[in-house]
Amino acid sequence: MSITAHQLYDVCEGTWPPARTWDEGPWTLRDGAGGGKRVSAATALGDVTDGDIPRAEAAMRDMGQQPLFMIRDGDDALDALLEARGYDLIDEVVLYSVPIDQLTDKPLPRVTCFNIWEPLAIMKEIWAQGGIGPARLDVMERAQTKTGILARWNEKPGGAGFVGIHEGIAMVHALEVLPDQRKQGVAEWMMRAASLWGAKHGATHMAVLCVTANKPANALYTKLGFARVGMYHYRILPE
Structure with a gap:
C-alpha cells in the first residue's frame, strides 16, 4: 500500500x-x-x-x-x-513513511526502551528540556491509541518519545534524546521500539514528521528506509 x-x-x-x-x-x-x-x-x-x-x-x-x-x-x-x-x-x-516490518527486523537490546503511559516524571523532564511542556503533554493525552517511549542508555535515561496510531499508521512525535546520549544510536532504537509497539497494535506503516532544518534527524530517517511522502509549511502573520 x-x-x-x-x-x-x-x-x-x-x-x-x-x-x-x-x-x-x-x-x-x-x-x-x-x-x-x-x-x-x-x-x-x-x-x-x-x-x-x-x-x-x-x-x-x-x-x-x-x-x-x-x-x-x-x-x-x-x-x-x-x-x-x-x-x-x-x-x-x-512527511516520511515506511512499511512497519522494515523496522521490526532487529530485536532491541535488553533494557533499552520501555513502552510507558502515563508518562513518568523523567520523561516529562526530558521533554521539557526539548521545549515540550504541559500544553503539549495535553495534546498527547487527547490521542486515543498511544504510548510513550522511554530510552535507557549507558545505564541512565537516554530519551523520550510519543507514538500514536490512526487508521493503521503509527506516527512518532516529540522524539527527544538527551544531549549527552546523542550520536550513539539511541534515536534509532527508539524508532524501532515504536515500530514494534505499532505492529503489536495493528499498524502496517510508520510515519514521522521532520523540519528540513533538522539535518541529523532527516539523515536518520533516510538511513532507516523512510520515504519522503510530502511536505507542508506554515505562513504566520508577523505581529
Whole structure:
C-alpha cells in the first residue's frame, strides 16, 4: 500500500489532536490550547479567495491565537495569497513513511526502551528540556491509541518519545534524546521500539514528521528506509 501526503495529514491530526476542530466557511479551524503550531493552524478545505482570509484571521484572534495557516500539498494559490498579505514562511516540514516490518527486523537490546503511559516524571523532564511542556503533554493525552517511549542508555535515561496510531499508521512525535546520549544510536532504537509497539497494535506503516532544518534527524530517517511522502509549511502573520 502506498501512503499519500493527505493520509499523513489525517494521521497527524489523529495522533496529535487539537483541543477543538471545526469547519467555518472554506476553512478548518483549530483551537490549540497553547499546544503549538500543528494544533493551532488553519487549513483550507478547498479553493479560497483573498476575501476568505479575514474570516479565518478573526476566528484565530478570537481564540487568542496569532493568525497561522498550514500550507499543504495543493495549496500553492493560498500560499501566494498569504505571501502577498505579508505572511512569513516558517518551518518547512517533511512527511516520511515506511512499511512497519522494515523496522521490526532487529530485536532491541535488553533494557533499552520501555513502552510507558502515563508518562513518568523523567520523561516529562526530558521533554521539557526539548521545549515540550504541559500544553503539549495535553495534546498527547487527547490521542486515543498511544504510548510513550522511554530510552535507557549507558545505564541512565537516554530519551523520550510519543507514538500514536490512526487508521493503521503509527506516527512518532516529540522524539527527544538527551544531549549527552546523542550520536550513539539511541534515536534509532527508539524508532524501532515504536515500530514494534505499532505492529503489536495493528499498524502496517510508520510515519514521522521532520523540519528540513533538522539535518541529523532527516539523515536518520533516510538511513532507516523512510520515504519522503510530502511536505507542508506554515505562513504566520508577523505581529
